[in-house]
Amino acid sequence: MTSTITTRATEIVLPAAVEPSGLEVRTRDLPAPSAGQVVLRMDATGISFAEQQMRRGKYYDQPPFPFVPGYDVVGTVTATGPGVDTALTGRRFAAVTKTGGWASHLLIDAADLVPVPDGLDAAAAETVVVNGITAWQMLHRIAEVRSGGTVVVLGANGGVGSTLVQLARHAGITVIGTASPRHHAYVRELGATPVDYRDPDMYGRIREAAPDGVDAVFDHVGGAGLVRSWRLLRRGGTLVSYGTAATKDEEGNSQLPVLKLFARIQAWNALPNGKSAHFYNFWAGLRHRDDFRRRLNEDLTQVLRLLAGGVLTPQIAARIPLADAASALALAESRTVAGKVILVPGE
Template identity: 85%
Template sequence: MTGTTPTSTSAATVATEIVLPGVVEPNGLEVRTRSLPAPAASQVVLRMDATGVSFAEQQMRRGKYYDQPPFPFVPGYDVVGTVTATGPGVDPALTGRRFAAVTKTGSWASHLLIDAADLVPVPDGVAADAAETVVVNGITAWQMLHRLAAVRPGGTIVVLGANGGVGSTLVQLARHAGITVIGTASARHHDAVRALGATPVDYRDPDMYARIRRLAPQGVDAVFDHVGGPGLTQSWQLLRRGGTLVSYGTAATKDETGNSRLPVLKVFARLLLWNYLPNGKSAHFFNIWAGRRRLETFRRRLSEDLTQVLRLLADGVLTPQIAARIPLADAAAALELAESRTVAGKVVIVPGE
């Protein structure tokens, strides 16, 4: 991403940002305007074309995300945008081109500063809102399915929350790889889950796990569980010998008060214990940021995986699951809608007028 010349392009940029001031309801989000400093060496200014609401922001507003920064801060886990200025050492030819990036925070803004090394090109012809649906969701789904669980064609998996942002992407990637999918969702989303190629099961059914076992009596190759809580044991029991449980969230405890790290640490401990059992099964907690201490390797792997997912989107293999498009100024409404659990896919935030 970096060039060999010190040439840079920069101009005063005024950014509109959505600020999370503390533990508040969605309508407690604040809007601020500030002048961004000129991009430093290896940085660019990225104009936001699309960002979105993930489960991380829903946890952050409760102060429940595992390693969120102290309040106040600008949320926004990922972004698709256009480079408008480059700092010293960055190729000026990047200006005007569209990229995707994972940021963890900071993307709920009209403009943001970002390291050029974190940019992943978006293929020509792919709309910003479509690309946004598969940035953090796509990387998470791809790495869990292909890097962590390594499910082979012909296998069977269970996806909890198959109508959600990560879940719907995971279903599509698995079906493309020749994998059978059983997906949980509320009854109103079953048609959508079927359209993605999965067999739906009602997550509100008290016999949900028994129904899944009847669909896969020999056990499944992997379970992808973002819920955690007591049901995690049931997910573990669905696995055949040699199967893999991938836990990637603690939605069951999102409304609990207390230490934000405790639910995750409890899951870690349980998964670690299960890995010592002599049954050939394995259990893992997926964190997209694992391995970031080896920054170059982390960036290369993330770029490779997101490039794969964006290419599948461009080729029509993946269908973007957009629940709604809401202007940045109405970010509170976007967060509230995402938390309502009434929509399928991802709530996308766009610049607006």
């Protein structure tokens, strides 16, 4: 039997390009799910770099203001629409939403749900939804680094970075990870060799650790340093760029840094040196939606299994109630934490 009941939802709204304190809390009636949809009660959602860029109006293809941010969510199905198996009700799932996840309840297509293993903590699962898919696909689908290889992970203490380090170590790959000195012990615990990202000769330090070059560099920073990341590669190596953090505070067109990056990558790939460069786009292949969903489901299922099996350790920086999203966003942007800041329902 499908649901015709409306649900009262609390949502965090990004009204314009504002400071974290400018986030707004609103409540509204969520309509009953339509054909193919479910109502998902949020058990955990998170704060990633995407939302940090969105609140500045700097994310590459964000919607116009105002909107509810929230790139991914873990939750429990409370109602099903026509054509959806009612047995989903009461079960926990993860989903990638791009926006809308910062809400107590949300409508979502049942086809976008990925089952969360029984007994897995919602906040733990949330740490590896977008972060886990991103790390898995960059390592195994793009760079295809084999056991015995060596890689560099910039920002090894971050949400994607820490997951990437763990996946690489599980695959028998040596990792050099950049982070501030206060996070070096943490990076070592993950299994990587830490390098101070503030060291003026950071790339020289990496070269000392891998004098013959590396098989892959995972770079979320972009900007001028991307050229030096490229130079770290040995022949046959792969540069995977997945962000432009270096230009996050620059004024002007938010698309320009990405377009410049695309042009540089295209030029590098034309060189006859055996190296390759890629810009990782989470939404690549979305035009073939069924294939996109199948690949996302497959990769996230692999990561969740590793998490449930203890191979991955969830990197939770803090758990903060949804209604206090402003302080949670400020904490995530402070660069003082390791792992992911998680929003939970609260009281």
